[in-house]
Amino acid sequence: STRKTLCIAEKGKGFIFEISKAGVPLGTIFTDAVNISDVAYTSMGGQEGFIIIQEKPEDILETDRHGCLLRSLKLPPEFRERKVKAVTLDSQGEKLYLALSGERDQILELAMDGRLTGSLSINDIQNIEALCYDPTSKHLLLLSHGSTGKIYEVTLQGEILGDFTPEVTQAKGITRDEMGLLYVVCQETRRIYVYLPKKESAQAK
Secondary structure, three states, X not given: OOOOXXXXXXXXXXXXXXXXXXXXXXXXXXXXXXXXXXXXXXOHHHOOEEEEEEOOOOEEEEEEOOOOEEEEEOOOHHHXXXXXXXXXXXXXXXXXXXXXXXXXXXXXXXXOOOOEEEEEXXXXXXXXXXXXXXXXXXXXXXEEOOOOOEEEEEOOOOOEEEEEOOOOOOEXXXXXXXXXXXXXXXXXXXXXXXEOOOOOOEEEO
């Protein structure tokens, strides 16, 4: 189903803000997590919920629509010393994509039961700040270097198809909906900038 709202987590807090795509606040979801660093919406089996990246203690949590903990997911053993920086899911809710920090940032593809199904090392992109699955192209969008960053379009095989620089300082989050609209969260202004599919214009919410 088409997602009709946006959910945003303020880093270091334990709650999620829900707003309409027109920028109207709809409420706050208080979760069982603490120190959230990123969040992704899921609707597996028609059940809405969230995948939450938690810092201190580090964990990957799945909650229901109301923020109640359902389970904790673990990285494969060989990656457990790495920090998870960002998370997104595919449009079917079957694959989980995690950006890991390191000498070279890396993206893991996991099944929802935690099995490793793929790994991408993209040498030309460093310091991944955020990522999202693009349901219109079935590619990944990566936000690099939040203060002066570019957004890259990358295939699931790791090929970089292009990039553009949004007119946003200190961009911290991105998502794209089924209509092709791109939403960029600006930390400095606490606004969400919306880009049309052809990137021809933008307006702030």
